[in-house]
Amino acid sequence: MSEQLTVIARFRAKPGMEPRVRELFFGLTGPTQAEAGCIDYDLHQSIENPREFVFYENWISAAHLDAHLKTAHVQAVFKIVPEILDGPVEITKWKMLR
Numbered sequence: 539m540s541e542q543l544t545v546i547a548r549f550r551a552k553p554g555m556e557p558r559v560r561e562l563f564f565g566l567t568g569p570t571q572a573e574a575g576c577i578d579y580d581l582h583q584s585i586e587n588p589r590e591f592v593f594y595e596n597w598i599s600a601a602h603l604d605a606h607l608k609t610a611h612v613q614a615v616f617k618i619v620p621e622i623l624d625g626p627v628e629i630t631k632w633k634m635l636r
Contacts, residue, residue, distance in 0.1 A: 542577070543603055544632040545595040550624045556588050559622050562615050563591060569611045575602025589624070600631075 551559040563581055570579040577596035584590035597603045606612060619627065 541599070541633060543597045543600050544634060545593070545597065545603060546630050546632065547593040547595070548628045548630075549591050549619075549626075551589045551591065552622060552624045553589065555622045556583075559591060562618065562622070563593070566611055566615060569609070570606060573602070573606055573609065575599060576606065603631075 549559075549563075560581075560583060567579055567581055570576055575598040577598065579593065579595045582592045582594065584592075595603075597606070
């Protein structure tokens with residue numbers, strides 16, 4: 539049996555690109571929340587530093603996350619990332635302790 543997976547994806551907009559980053563990444567929320575295996579997929583923007591963003595995600599399994607990363611909507615945004623982000627997306631995976 540596979541275990542539920544939590545993902546925290548952190549990224550920073552290039553100066554002045556905050557509105558574009560917010561628009562593009564928020565655009566992923568609807569299609570992703572409709573994907574099989576998605577429990578939560580929420581975008582957050584830092585109050586202290588508006589260039590910083592975080593996705594907080596919960597997936598039924600790592601296989602569902604892998605399928606998500608291969609979707610057309612995610613791949614389309616990944617192609618634009620070098621133009622709008624200041625560095626790579628930092629993705630960490632977590633498990634809930636119960």
